[in-house]
Structures are given as C-alpha cells and as structure tokens.
Amino acid sequence: APSPPPSAARVRELAVRAFDAASCEGLVRADFFLTEDGEFVINEINTMPGFTPISMYPRMWQEAGVSYPELIDLLVQAALRRPTGLR
Numbered sequence: 001a002p003s004p005p006p007s008a009a010r011v012r013e014l015a016v017r018a019f020d021a022a023s024c025e026g027l028v029r030a031d032f033f034l035t036e037d038g039e040f041v042i043n044e045i046n047t048m049p050g051f052t053p054i055s056m057y058p059r060m061w062q063e064a065g066v067s068y069p070e071l072i073d074l075l076v077q078a079a080l081r082r083p084t085g086l087r
Helices: 007-021 056-063 070-079
Strands: 029-032 040-044
Touching: 007 029, 007 040, 007 070, 056 070
Parallel strands: none
Antiparallel strands: 029 040
16 A cells, blocks of 8 residues: 555655665665554665566656656666776
C-alpha cells in the first residue's frame, strides 16, 4: 500500500542518510522494516537492485516521473562524471 506523505518523506530522508553513510555512488535501493512502534528501520542497502523495466527500482523512478530510458541516461551521465580507477 502507498505510504502516506509523512511516512514517505521519512523513508526518503533515511534512505539518503544511509546512502551517504555508506559512501554509495550511482544507484542503490534501500529496504526498510516498519516496527510496531511506527519507526522505520533499515534492512539493507542493495547496491545492485534489479534493473529490468518491471523491477522495483525503475518502477519507483517511474512513479517519480522518470521513464526507464531517462533513468538509464541519468545513470550513464552520472557514471561518465565519476573519476576513473579504483579507490
């Protein structure tokens, strides 16, 4: 079921914090549990989420108004801006 806006905003905030804390780049999918107390707890950061047109990652972007081809273009552009080499 769709989350009400305050819950969705909280999950977005936590996902961004997890992304930054783990020094992620590019794409990830953060999965959460909702406790009985109404708190969101991160379950995992998936650094290689499914990426077919029917996978959850592109479907979430589609809900935000970004089509599958646009998403691929955005990710390619982000990759091209990255410095090369191992860190």
